[in-house]
Amino acid sequence: MTELSPLLLLIPTLLVFGLVWFIARSQRAKIQQQHELSQLKAAAQQQALAAALVAQEDERQRIAGELHDGVGTILALAKLHLFAPGSPPAPEASALIDQAVAEVRRISRNLQPATLQQLGLAQALRALVQAVPADNGPEVRLEQESPMGRLIPPHELMVYRIAQELLTNGLVHADATHIVLRMGAVPGLLTLTYSDDGQGFDLDALEELPPPGPHGQPVGMGLINLRSRVAVLGGQLHYHSEPGVGTRVEAILPVTLLPAGMPTPTFTLSS
Missing domain, CATH: 3.30.565.10 (Histidine kinase-like ATPase, C-terminal domain)
Incomplete structure (x- = not known):
């Protein structure tokens, strides 16, 4: 019976080690790829969150300006007309308008904290x-x-x-x-x-x-x-x-x- 040479006996061992190395390398590459994708996804989510909050603050500033310059001015003019010369006094209406002006200012301050x-x-x-x-x-x-x-x-x-x-x-x-x-x-x-x-x-x-x-x-x-x-x-x-x-x-x-x-x-x- 012919004996196998040591080199032939070594070949299967080398093939097994090579296969194990290839699988381990593939697994590491897959894990690294998943990690990079996770980082990209997290970065994209952070950018989306930041963009949404920027848009929200821009909208707050717009509404605050409209409340202060628009609604506040209208209420002030309404009070002037309400107490125009010759008009009967209406303290209840005046108090309500003052309350509305104060509320508009409060909301405006909360929206855009000066x-x-x-x-x-x-x-x-x-x-x-x-x-x-x-x-x-x-x-x-x-x-x-x-x-x-x-x-x-x-x-x-x-x-x-x-x-x-x-x-x-x-x-x-x-x-x-x-x-x-x-x-x-x-x-x-x-x-x-x-x-x-x-x-x-x-x-x-x-x-x-x-x-x-x-x-x-x-x-x-x-x-x-x-x-x-x-x-x-x-x-x-x-x-x-x-x-x-x-x-x-x-x-x-x-x-x-x-x-x-x-x-x-x-x-x-x-x-």
């Missing part, structure tokens, strides 16, 4: 908190852990909208007696914390909400908007809540400070 542009994030949040009626709502308090400089305008506006969304959700849904907004910052990172002593909610319900996307959904719209804004900044959002024990929401947001002494550029969401 305080944010002029005085910065901390002052704008203070004004937001102070605007909550003290007689028929919860006590709302703003706490700032340390002084903070101005952020670049897109980040200031985004953080303000996040705080606005947190506060609105709390006022509408929490049924709380105390609400606290707390802001702290270290270089490159801002932490915004909302807490209340309200009715709380089931955290499992958050898992049923759709992921952030450029198109809003009617159910849980406030939370979806909140998650979308945090996602655009590349931040993290943490919820702590149980039914009956209140809610705590922490947003950890990468932000960019303006250099000291640099004038604030034109206020816009797009960078």
